Amino acid sequence: MANTTVADPDSGLTGAELAHRYGLRVAGERPSLSEYARKLWAYRHFMTAYSRAKVASSFSNTQLGQLWQVLTPLTNAAVYYLIFGVIMSQGRNVPNFIAYLCTGVFIFMFTQSAVLNGTSSITSNLGLIRALQFPRAALPITATLIQLQQLLMAMVVLAGIVLVTGEPITLKWLMIVPALLLQSVFNVGLTMIMARLGSKITDLKQVMPFVLRTWMYASGVLYSVTLFRDHLPGWAATALECNPVLIYIELARYSLLESAHPEHITSSPTQLWLLGVGWAVLFGIGGFIYFWRGEEEYGRG
Structure with a gap:
């Protein structure tokens, strides 16, 4: 009887070569940077809807509901004003210290809350990550969008505080829009x-409150930034004056407060805008690339 064995067309090929021949890809494989950006853009409606749902649900079990978006920064500002404005008399050195302080608190809390939520955005969503295939960068971006929505409501209150404390409405108020956009880009990159x-170091979430508290004290939130030059060596004062959160706080103060400049801001407006753009570009692009390089790691282990 004749031998009728059939030749194996794939004999001698490695697993990788076979996968390539038949168009197979590794599950969860990291796409190219451009492809990743396109996929992320396709999920923009999901991120917007998800962030709105998270904001609505975060205060659903409280009697005052979303009013806490305003009450939280106001309460913080009131406590800081009592300590630094009344007890420590820092207000003597800054005209309209109430508006100066509230602007710093509101702007800093935008970055603070985004960073805190972003640090745990992967570890707190492992079920979602393991169940669905989507660009994981959607999660830290959503964390920033949530805080941006809360900030926008707080800015309405801040505008009222600024007006009540005697500041006039000027065309410079329009500059708060690009200032917040730059800070949002910076926050997205930092959050990524x-x-x-945070996905690698699970204890990082416990450490971040102490880091952020130190960052707040180094950002001129609670007192005049001119104190840096009065009490620190020149190099240290210069380093603190380039602090990105301080830059965005100063841009907001420059936009809203006539009484806060020029003697109560760290740099000229041109320098502030250049630094603000530089930090946004550096962290926006750098943070996106850094997060993308770890795409295959998220949700495993």
Whole structure:
């Protein structure tokens, strides 16, 4: 009887070569940077809807509901004003200290809350990550969008505080829009960095409140930034004056407060805008690339 064995067309090929021949890809494989950006853009409606749902649900079990979006920064500002404005008399050195302080608190809390939520955005959504295939960068971006929505409501209150304390409405108020956009881009990039680090170092979430509290004291939130030059060596004062959160706080103060400049801001408006753009570009692009490089790691282990 004749031998009728059939030749194996794939004999001698490695697993990788076979996968390539038949168009197979590794599950969860990291796409190219451009493809990743396109996929992320396709999920923009999901991120917007998800962030709105998270904001609505975050205060659903409280009697005052979303009013806490305004009450939280106001309460913080009131406490800081009592300590630094009344007890420590820092208000003597800054005209309209109430508006000066509230602007710093509201702007800093935008970055603070985004970073805190972004640090745990991967570890707190492991079920979603393992169940669905989507660009993981959607999670830290959503964390920033949530805080941006809360900030916008707080800015309405801040505008009222600024007016009640005697500041006039000027065309410079329009500059708050690009200032907040730059800070939002910076926050997205920083949140992506912290999300990847937080997915690797699970204890990072416990450490971040102390880091952020130190950052707040170094950002001129609670007192005049001119104190840096009065009490620190020149190099240290210069380093603190380039602090990105301080830059965005100063841009907001420059936009809203006539009484806060020029002697109560760290740099000229041109320098502030250049630094603000520089930090946004550096962290926006750098944070996105850093997070993308870890795309295959998220949700595993």
